[in-house]
Amino acid sequence: SSGINAELPLRPGTTPGVPPLVSTDLQIIDMGNCSPRFLRSSFYTLPSTKDLANQINMPLSFAIQPVAMLRPDETPLATVDMTVLGGPLRCRRCKAYINPYVKFIDGGRKFVCNLCNIETDVPPEYFCNLDHTGRRADAAERPELSRGSYELLTTTDYCKNSTFPQAAAYIFVIDVTFASFQSGMV
Numbered sequence: 001s002s003g004i005n006a007e008l009p010l011r012p013g014t015t016p017g018v019p020p021l022v023s024t025d026l027q028i029i030d031m032g033n034c035s036p037r038f039l040r041s042s043f044y045t046l047p048s049t050k051d052l053a054n055q056i057n058m059p060l061s062f063a064i065q066p067v068a069m070l071r072p073d074e075t076p077l078a079t080v081d082m083t084v085l086g087g088p089l090r091c092r093r094c095k096a097y098i099n100p101y102v103k104f105i106d107g108g109r110k111f112v113c114n115l116c117n118i119e120t121d122v123p124p125e126y127f128c129n130l131d132h133t134g135r136r137a138d139a140a141e142r143p144e145l146s147r148g149s150y151e152l153l154t155t156t157d158y159c160k161n162s163t164f165p166q167a168a169a170y171i172f173v174i175d176v177t178f179a180s181f182q183s184g185m186v
Contacts, residue, residue: 018044027073032100034148037068078143079151085125087154088144093118098144104136 019036020026028035042061047053070076082088089098091113101114108130110119128136136145143150156162180186 025071027071030075030147030149032146032148035068037070038066038149039064077149077151078147079153080142080144081153083153083155085123087157088152089123089126090120091116091118092120100139100145100147102145104130104134108136 019040022036022040028037040063042058042063046060047056090096094113094116096113096115098111099114102111103114104111104122105119108128109122111122112119128138131137136142139145144152156164159165174186176186
């Protein structure tokens with residue numbers, strides 16, 4: 001048992017314990033962490049030291065499914081348009097994207113990256129005052145500051161050869177599971 005009641009909504013980032021099994025049918029509410037429908041890790045908990053990681057001797061891997069089907073009772077992905085800023089707001093040192101875990105300081109004129117702890121200026125077009133707790137007043141309305149999964153519109157600066165890609169014509173999926181090898185499919 002995963003310790004999660006499938007009758008209740010799963011709130012990533014607030015539910016203790018391990019993620020639900022892939023086959024568990026439940027509603028997922030995005031509250032700042034990516035839905036396990038889109039991204040799953042091979043580890044529930046990362047090793048805290050290099051020695052422990054060497055003892056485990058297992059590679060860290062992720063199952064990524066960016067076009068996963070949502071249940072009808074789940075909120076669809078929001079779309080964030082960052083073209084007015086010339087692209088997504090990022091940390092000046094490590095280039096991490098703005099996310100629910102950055103800390104805004106200096107009245108909202110800067111943010112501290114949650115990955116490298118470097119301060120980055122906030123462009124005037126993105127500025128918003130902070131509330132009495134130090135959070136941006138508009139954080140709940142901005143998917144990039146309140147959700148773990150969202151669609152991002154950006155400029156051609158983020159595209160190969162500075163041109164938007166064409167729509168995919170074909171997507172190939174190859175089943176390379178042990179069962180497919182045993183059956184002779186592969």
